[in-house]
Amino acid sequence: MSGPVAAVSGTAPANWTARALAIVGLCFVTNMVDGMDVNIMSYIRAALSKDWAVADDTMGYVMSAGTLGMGIGALLIAPFADRFGRKPIILAALALMSAGMMASGVAGSVGPLMWSRLVVGMGIGTVLATMAALAAESAPQGHQDMAVGVVQAGFPLAAVATGFVVGHFQPLIGWQALLLWAGALTTLVLPAAWLILPARLPVADHAAAGEGSRAGRLFSPEFRTRTLLLWVAVFMGLMVLYSMLSWITKLANGAGLSDANSIYAGAFYNIGAFIGTTSMGLLTTRIRPTLLVPVLLSCAAVAMLIFGNMAMSVTGALAMAFVIGLTLQGGYNGMWPIAAGSYPQANRATGIGWAMGVGRGGAVVGPIVAGYLMAAKVSLASILAIYCVPLLLCALCAWAVGRAVRKVEGAGNAA
Numbered sequence: 001m002s003g004p005v006a007a008v009s010g011t012a013p014a015n016w017t018a019r020a021l022a023i024v025g026l027c028f029v030t031n032m033v034d035g036m037d038v039n040i041m042s043y044i045r046a047a048l049s050k051d052w053a054v055a056d057d058t059m060g061y062v063m064s065a066g067t068l069g070m071g072i073g074a075l076l077i078a079p080f081a082d083r084f085g086r087k088p089i090i091l092a093a094l095a096l097m098s099a100g101m102m103a104s105g106v107a108g109s110v111g112p113l114m115w116s117r118l119v120v121g122m123g124i125g126t127v128l129a130t131m132a133a134l135a136a137e138s139a140p141q142g143h144q145d146m147a148v149g150v151v152q153a154g155f156p157l158a159a160v161a162t163g164f165v166v167g168h169f170q171p172l173i174g175w176q177a178l179l180l181w182a183g184a185l186t187t188l189v190l191p192a193a194w195l196i197l198p199a200r201l202p203v204a205d206h207a208a209a210g211e212g213s214r215a216g217r218l219f220s221p222e223f224r225t226r227t228l229l230l231w232v233a234v235f236m237g238l239m240v241l242y243s244m245l246s247w248i249t250k251l252a253n254g255a256g257l258s259d260a261n262s263i264y265a266g267a268f269y270n271i272g273a274f275i276g277t278t279s280m281g282l283l284t285t286r287i288r289p290t291l292l293v294p295v296l297l298s299c300a301a302v303a304m305l306i307f308g309n310m311a312m313s314v315t316g317a318l319a320m321a322f323v324i325g326l327t328l329q330g331g332y333n334g335m336w337p338i339a340a341g342s343y344p345q346a347n348r349a350t351g352i353g354w355a356m357g358v359g360r361g362g363a364v365v366g367p368i369v370a371g372y373l374m375a376a377k378v379s380l381a382s383i384l385a386i387y388c389v390p391l392l393l394c395a396l397c398a399w400a401v402g403r404a405v406r407k408v409e410g411a412g413n414a415a
Contacts, residue, residue, distance in 0.1 A: 016139075016140055019198070024138055024139060026192065026196045026197070028154040030131055030154070030189055031128070031131060031155045032158035033158065034127060034128060035156060035270075036185065037097060037120055037186060038245065041066065041117070042063070043167070043263055043266060044170065044178060045063075046259055047174075047175045057375045058371075060371025061114065062110060062113060062114055064242075064364040064367050065118045065121065068121060069100075069117065069121020069123075069124070070122070070128070071121075071358075071359075072118075073096075073129075074128065074354070074356035074357035075356075075357030075358070075360075076357075077093065078125065078356070079350040081129075081353075082347065086133070086134045086197065087193075090131070090134075092126070094123065094186070094189055096122050096123030097120055097124060098187040098190065100117065100118075100119030100120030101116075101182050101183030102180065103116035104120065104183070105183055125356060128356060129356050132152075132339065132340050133345075133348040133349040136340040137348070144341070145281075146281050148281070148336050149281025149289070153274050153333075155333070156270045156271075156329055157270075160267050160273075163263060163264070163266050163267030163270060167263040167264060218350070223342070223347075225404040226401050227342075227355075229397045230335075230338070230342060230355045231358045233335060233401065234355045234359030234362070236362060236390035236391065236394040237332045237359070237390075237391070238332075238360065238366065239363065240328070240366060241332050241363070242367055243369070244324070244328060247374070248269050249262040250262070251380060252265035252266070252321065256312075256317070257314060257317055261314055261318070264318065265318055268318045268325070269329075271325065272323060272329075272330070273328070273329035275330070276325065276326035276327060280292055280296065280331065289341075289402075290403075291399070293332070293334040293395065293398040293399075294395040294396065294398055294399045296327045297327070297331040298392065299327040300324060300327035301391050303327055304384040304385075305385060306320060308382075308383070308384035328391070335398060338398060338401055338402070339355050340352060366387075370383065
């Protein structure tokens with residue numbers, strides 16, 4: 001057993017099957033769509049701000065509208081996957097994402113753009129929670145942590161591709177056309193999900209879940225400690241992660257890069273994020289994610305301090321953006337195998353969804369705070385030092401979740 005998911009999944013197949021591979025592959029592709037839909041806003045930020053004369057503090061609210069929607073989706077929509085099954089909720093979430101992205105592309109002012117990003121976020125928040133649960137339940141025994149971790153790598157991989165596409169095509173067709181392009185690609189995933197997902201994916205056993213009390217069961221004596229620790233870890237981690245995702249190009253500007261090179265810094269960040277997330281997923285077959293995550297996030301804090309305090313060439317800045325992505329997002333994405341392994345199947349989508357939903361508060365607050373700090377002309381070194389504090393707290397809580405799970409499992413085995 002490589003990690004905690006294996007301990008709580010009683011319905012895992014014995015070996016990889018064609019159906020399991022197809023489902024996990026679909027989860028990977030869907031997370032790629034999520035990565036495109038989230039990260040495209042950071043890449044078009046400079047052009048959007050210039051065209052509409054939007055100040056940095058206002059852009060913070062635009063960036064955070066999507067993350068607020070993700071919280072709504074994770075908290076209020078994703079838990080229905082434990083009651084009605086995974087497929088209908090996934091299809092509904094993809095429909096929300098498609099509609100919201102198309103609306104973003106035709107928005108004519110900040111207000112409609114914020115509302116459309118809210119809708120996109122609702123779909124993404126639902127998908128992220130549901131896909132993590134689905135990947136864990138589809139993978140063979142002992143491979144659940146790896147499946148959840150590898151699926152998360154789709155997010156930064158798409159962010160890499162999106163960065164290069166925006167860098168090349170934005171001067172040719174404009175940022176609004178790129179939003180419509182992203183919406184069209186999102187729509188294409190809908191029929192694939194309809195065909196690949198079986199008509200009736202597992203629905204949690206109502207007796208085991210406690211009908212009508214899934215969210216309340218997260219605070220039962222067995223789960224209370226890990227639930228609270230997960231919520232703190234996800235809140236603090238997303239506060240840092242989404243600040244970097246939303247403002248990486250602006251931070252790269254602050255490090256001395258041009259607008260064009262700043263876009264490529266965002267792409268290099270996400271190349272590192274993809275490699276880090278994939279490596280983390282593979283390593284979970286040998287090392288518990290509750291050990292991997294704290295190590296990687298601590299390294300990310302060191303990399304951020306170096307990026308903010310040392311004068312670097314363009315090559316050095318791009319390399320450091322890569323390292324930050326490798327350690328920060330690679331490490332943070334290990335939280336989802338941890339979250340999936342903290343709850344049994346009957347409550348898994350609810351547990352992950354509520355952790356994501358509460359954590360989205362950090363994803364909303366983080367970019368707004370960063371926007372105000374930059375508008376106040378706070379130095380890059382100070383901004384990154386400030387964000388190291390919640391990052392290290394996330395690392396500590398991730399380690400503590402593993403300890404809490406092992407403590408409860410040990411007591412159960414002793415009984």
